[in-house]
Amino acid sequence: DSGVTQTPKHLITATGQRVTLRCxxxxxxxxxxxxQQSLDQGLQFLIQxxxxxxxxxxxxxxxxxxxxxxxxxxxxxxSSLELGDSALYFCASTGLAPTGxxxxxxxxxxxxx
Amino acid sequence: xxKITQTQPGMFVQEKEAVTLDCTYDTSDPSxxxxxxxQPSSGEMIFLIYQGSYDQQNATEGRYSLNFQKARKSxxxxxxxxxxxxxxxxxxxxxEGMDSNxxxxxxxxxxxxxxx
Numbered sequence: 209d210s211g212v213t214q215t216p217k218h219l220i221t222a223t224g225q226r227v228t229l230r231c232x233x234x235x236x237x238x239x240x241x242x243x244q245q246s247l248d249q250g251l252q253f254l255i256q257x258x259x260x261x262x263x264x265x266x267x268x269x270x271x272x273x274x275x276x277x278x279x280x281x282x283x284x285x286x287s288s289l290e291l292g293d294s295a296l297y298f299c300a301s302t303g304l305a306p307t308g309x310x311x312x313x314x315x316x317x318x319x320x321x
Numbered sequence: 322x323x324k325i326t327q328t329q330p331g332m333f334v335q336e337k338e339a340v341t342l343d344c345t346y347d348t349s350d351p352s353x354x355x356x357x358x359x360q361p362s363s364g365e366m367i368f369l370i371y372q373g374s375y376d377q378q379n380a381t382e383g384r385y386s387l388n389f390q391k392a393r394k395s396x397x398x399x400x401x402x403x404x405x406x407x408x409x410x411x412x413x414x415x416x417e418g419m420d421s422n423x424x425x426x427x428x429x430x431x432x433x434x435x436x437x
Contacts, residue, residue, distance in 0.1 A: 210365075241424070250412065250427050250429045250430050251366075251412070251427045253424060253427075256424060266424075296364055298366060300366075307354060307373070308416055309356060309368050309371060310366075310368075310425060312358075312365065312366035312367075312368075314364065314365045315364050315365065
């Protein structure tokens with residue numbers, strides 16, 4: 209158990225809909241990262257938050273948005289969903305570990321029909 | 322240019338044999354870290370091992386070791402005495418710099434299948 213919690217674990221929805229994925233980082237971790245992994249692909253970095261502020265942006269579509277709340281949990285909002293948005297969405301957090309490794313949640317598997 | 326290269330899309334290895342998964346990297350930052358993660362078919366990302374650019378010795382964690390060749394910019398993962406449960410995707414990643422607000426740069430992964 210990494211200590212990072214993601215909900216929901218599975219989500220099936222239709223094209224054009226909007227969904228929200230939630231992430232609770234490990235206790236004390238200030239940084240939250242969101243990644244997208246399409247089938248048999250590597251990890252695509254979407255966005256990073258640090259203590260409530262956006263720190264870095266990757267290949268995140270304009271239809272997607274995220275935020276980190278004062279209690280440090282984060283949400284990733286995906287709107288106007290398309291078939292190609294079907295993927296595994298990971299949240300990861302990091303804190304003060306000397307190695308700076310990322311601790312990953314179990315992911316939210318989104319299927320758009 | 323690719324910063325992290327994993328040249329083996331897939332590998333088949335006989336159970337109990339040792340496995341070497343290749344990873345080369347490219348950075349001009351003298352301070353960096355290299356990571357290996359395992360992703361089994363269930364999907365979760367599992368941290369395996371870390372090597373810092375200033376570490377003098379190769380990192381080891383149980384059956385995992387990292388063959389760090391700094392001059393060649395390679396950080397190969399070695400799995401000794403492979404087991405069926407080692408079948409998974411393996412990702413190499415790099416962190417540049419020591420700022421806590423870093424990003425990891427990921428390789429494309431190697432799919433390892435252990436044959437009984």
